[in-house]
Amino acid sequence: MVTTEDTLPLLPAKPPRRRRRWWSAVVWLMAVPFVIWAAARVLGLDSGFPAVQLIAFTPYVAAASLVPLVVAVLTKRLWPAVVTAVATIALAACVLPRWISDSGTEPDGGTVIRVMSVNMLMGGADPKTIVDLVKQYDVDLVAFQEYTAEAKAALAQTGLEAVLPNAVSYPRPGVTGSAVYSRFPVSDLGYREFPSSFGQAQAAVRVPGAVDVRVESVHPCAPSNSRGAGCWERDIVQEPAATPGGAVNLLIGDFNATLDHEKFRAVLDKGYRDAADVVGAGFEASWPYDERWFIPGVTLDHVVADKRVGVRKVSVHLMPNSDHKAVFAELVLPKAQ
Structure with missing residues (x-):
């Protein structure tokens, strides 16, 4: 049942x-x-x-x-x-x-300038690779960080000065040296020294047909520990503002910061754009290059340009004997009035 x-x-x-x-x-x-x-x-x-x-x-x-x-x-x-x-x-x-390009229009009748940033890791970066990159990409201007007297001599011996004959250079032992090398005539605007002792070479660059250009080789203190984090915050806030009614400002170098750092975004809010972000290359990691380091890559090195500047391309390139990659950007400067 x-x-x-x-x-x-x-x-x-x-x-x-x-x-x-x-x-x-x-x-x-x-x-x-x-x-x-x-x-x-x-x-x-x-x-x-x-x-x-x-x-x-x-x-x-x-x-x-x-x-x-x-x-x-x-x-x-x-x-x-x-x-x-x-x-x-x-x-x-x-x-x-x-990841998304928002480059927009370029300045009418603008002048193309190709720039590069190289952190030399206490002057040790391979000078031949640097010169080869300058020639291969027809670079007009290079901003160096961690630039030493030995690096200056090695670059001269390898032939950089034959390609970029004009320079504002402040070699220093260790990590605080800075320089700007240029194909175009330059004027020395001094060395911006932070309280941390890190500093930035400043140069006025006379690019034919373009508005006046001011360049700084950026390198605030590295936030590698608790003390470094504090000095990095004090240094980076001193990066200069853009001057929309005057010279075009270019900040090129190792900011020790990514787009995710609020203080780096505050620098951009002073009248700049990050070139890699503009062309959708914002994930091109520049550090660390040293393959012995098991650290995910991040984008610490930047070309930061006045909002009047057009951006065509950005790329990163291996740099032997440095812990950073070189960053290349092709920019378009507004024409002189």
Whole structure:
């Protein structure tokens, strides 16, 4: 005899309440770091150690934030999924635009200038590679950081001065030396020395047919530890503002910062654009180059130009015996009035 109970379908057993709570806790623990990171990035809360160092890796964190989102969705945890989705969208909004070109129009009748930045790692960067890059890309101007007397002699011996005969150079031992080499005539505007003892060579460059140009070889203090983070913050805020009614300013060099640093974005807010961001090359990592370092690459080196300047291309290039890659940019300067 078959009873009514025997004919009822078997319902799946619900997981024990303890297991459901455990999964919820795990998903929240996965989500919370990404929420905190997104809030810090959006609100510019990246001051001090180790926030200054960590915020540089925001693009990797943005990609990794998909993991807790997927876990929350698969485990049907509604609120963790919603919160994580908000964090993922916020991080994506911060980083994805640097993949998208927004170069726009160039100055009418503008003059093309090709520039390059090289951090020489205490003067050790290979001079032949530098000269070869200058010749290959028809570079008009190079900004050097960590430029020493030995580097100056090596560059001269390798033939850089035959290609870029005009220079403003401040060789220093270690990491504080700076220089600007140019195909065009230059005037020495001095050495901007920060309280940290890091400094930047400043040059006025007379480019035929273009407005007056001022160039600085940028190199604020490196935020490599808690003390360095403080001196980096004090240095980078002293980068000069653009002068829309005067000379075109170009800040070229190792900012020790990425687009995810609030203080670097504050520099851009002074009237500049980041050349790599303009052409959709904002993820071209320039540090570290040393293959012995197991560190994800980040974009610390930049060509930052007055908003009047057009940008055609940006690329990075291997630089033996340095921990940075060289950064090349082709710019278009507004014509002289």
